[in-house]
Amino acid sequence: MIAQNLIFGAIAGAMGLAALRVVTTKNIVHAALYLVVVLAGVAAVYILLAAEFTAAVQILVYVGAILVLFLFGIMLTRAPIGRTAELDNDQRGVALVVALFLLGVLGAVLQDAFGSTKLPEDAAVQRSAEVGTSIFQTYVIPFEVVSVLLLAALVGAVVIARRD
Amino acid sequence: MYLNQFLFLAAFLFCVGVYGVLARKNGVLVLMSVELILNAVNINLVAFGAFHETVAGQVFALFVIAIAAAEVGVGLAIVLLIYRNRQSIDLTEADLMKG
Numbered sequence: 598m599i600a601q602n603l604i605f606g607a608i609a610g611a612m613g614l615a616a617l618r619v620v621t622t623k624n625i626v627h628a629a630l631y632l633v634v635v636l637a638g639v640a641a642v643y644i645l646l647a648a649e650f651t652a653a654v655q656i657l658v659y660v661g662a663i664l665v666l667f668l669f670g671i672m673l674t675r676a677p678i679g680r681t682a683e684l685d686n687d688q689r690g691v692a693l694v695v696a697l698f699l700l701g702v703l704g705a706v707l708q709d710a711f712g713s714t715k716l717p718e719d720a721a722v723q724r725s726a727e728v729g730t731s732i733f734q735t736y737v738i739p740f741e742v743v744s745v746l747l748l749a750a751l752v753g754a755v756v757i758a759r760r761d
Numbered sequence: 762m763y764l765n766q767f768l769f770l771a772a773f774l775f776c777v778g779v780y781g782v783l784a785r786k787n788g789v790l791v792l793m794s795v796e797l798i799l800n801a802v803n804i805n806l807v808a809f810g811a812f813h814e815t816v817a818g819q820v821f822a823l824f825v826i827a828i829a830a831a832e833v834g835v836g837l838a839i840v841l842l843i844y845r846n847r848q849s850i851d852l853t854e855a856d857l858m859k860g
Contacts, residue, residue, distance in 0.1 A: 609770045612774070613770075620777055620778075620794060625789065646808060646810075648819050654826055658826050658830055659796075667793060671789055674789065683786075683851075686784065695780070715764065716812055717811075728816050735817075747830065750832075
């Protein structure tokens with residue numbers, strides 16, 4: 598239990614710092630690389646929660662595919678690769694107030710609702726087979742809808758970005 | 762482990778993402794902040810799934826990951842089109858619909 602909490606603290610600290618750097622760094626490529634740290638941290642949190650299949654998918658899809666897509670986007674839009682001061686607009690003060698207010702409200706509500714709720718001790722690892730069975734039995738219709746949506750989105754992306 | 766520690770982490774990531782969406786003006790960076798928000802939601806889903814000892818949380822997290830992939834694909838295509846038309850992805854300059 599102690600080890601789990603120590604690991605969680607380390608992961609959460611690294612994720613928090615990296616997330617702050619994603620939204621404050623002046624170098625757009627560094628923002629993408631800090632995003633890798635956050636996404637890998639999320640995968641580690643999934644493993645702490647005994648969700649191994651979701652962790653693997655997180656690494657494959659986010660770190661493997663979406664990050665490469667972001668780097669392509671940075672490259673194709675010829676974003677300034679070095680440090681630039683022009684990545685933020687003039688709403689930073691308002692944005693900070695909104696984010697801190699939201700954090701305060703969410704924190705108060707969570708503390709009120711789940712202040713001393715503990716996760717079940719030694720929760721059994723939910724095996725990948727159970728996840729697959731659930732997807733293809735209980736949630737088969739949402740699954741098919743998601744696959745059609747993915748196809749439509751990819752066709753749409755090709756049509757939007759195509760040069761006429 | 763407390764359930765709350767995961768929920769607080771997710772709330773923090775969510776708020777950082779909201780700040781990024783509001784304060785950044787580069788289109789790609791706004792999309793990255795949206796990814797932070799989606800990941801915060803995913804942590805919540807998996808944490809509540811572990812709390813209730815059901816796989817439904819994981820299943821919905823997988824759905825969100827698939828939707829996020831579609832969202833990034835379409836989003837980057839739109840950003841690319843804005844760049845091609847205006848030679849810039851500064852979102853504060855894309856204000857044709859401002860009254």
